[in-house]
Amino acid sequence: EADIYQTPRYLVIGTGKKITLECSQTMGHDKMYWYQQDPGMELHLIHYSYGVNSTEKGDLSSESTVSRIRTEHFPLTLESARPSHTSQYLCASSDQNEQFFGPGTRLTVL
Amino acid sequence: KNQVEQSPQSLIILEGKNCTLQCNYTVSPFSNLRWYKQDTGRGPVSLTIMTFSENTKSNGRYTATLDADTKQSSLHITASQLSDSASYICVVRPPRGGADGLTFGKGTHLIIQP
Numbered sequence A: 001e002a003d004i005y006q007t008p009r010y011l012v013i014g015t016g017k018k019i020t021l022e023c024s025q026t027m028g029h030d031k032m033y034w035y036q037q038d039p040g041m042e043l044h045l046i047h048y049s050y051g052v053n054s055t056e057k058g059d060l061s062s063e064s065t066v067s068r069i070r071t072e073h074f075p076l077t078l079e080s081a082r083p084s085h086t087s088q089y090l091c092a093s094s095d096q097n098e099q100f101f102g103p104g105t106r107l108t109v110l
Numbered sequence B: 001k002n003q004v005e006q007s008p009q010s011l012i013i014l015e016g017k018n019c020t021l022q023c024n025y026t027v028s029p030f031s032n033l034r035w036y037k038q039d040t041g042r043g044p045v046s047l048t049i050m051t052f053s054e055n056t057k058s059n060g061r062y063t064a065t066l067d068a069d070t071k072q073s074s075l076h077i078t079a080s081q082l083s084d085s086a087s088y089i090c091v092v093r094p095p096r097g098g099a100d101g102l103t104f105g106k107g108t109h110l111i112i113q114p
Helices: none
Strands: A004-007 A010-013 A019-025 A031-037 A044-049 A076-078 A087-094 A099-101 A105-109 B004-007 B010-014 B019-025 B032-038 B045-051 B056-059 B062-067 B072-077 B086-093 B108-113
Touching (some): A019 A087, A019 A105, B010 B019, B019 B032, B045 B056, B045 B072, B072 B086
Antiparallel strands (some): A004 A019, A019 A076, A031 A087, B032 B045, B056 B062, B086 B108
């Protein structure tokens, strides 16, 4: 099993709250990613990073922001959560050949 | 736009039976095509990976095939087990590399009944 971790696994919060989803990996990978996945739908890339101090927006527009201060850590922040942000958020990292996924965070915004 | 279409959307079979999941893609050429298994509430886990020049790859009871001419791939599961219940996702990586270019299918939701 891949050494990539996400916390929390489940989160239920009220509208307007600021939240940070944590992602860390111990494989020393430079490339890291955040995906959003709704039930029965494909994964959509919302952010990625090629290394420390590198962050890029993905294909799907997102109101979230990310930071990459350390190689192993790639947190995602929502400044003001809304019900439309309810979804599963998957973090991943990759080497030259494969992308490894974390277990995901299921976010529900009431 | 590069697309990956999977069928069926969902499938229910009895334990012990075989099944085949389909993936049609428009990404061409591509670097590799991968099948992932995603358990409910978990992240996807890689099952098989095939490059453009390969036409079959096995991983235990899972066998993936690739027909680059018709742009189709299939995942065959032999002697299904209850633990095979999951979503199976087809993912195509274009030749420019960089996983930011991955194209994901919506997945086939497979349910194995005892």
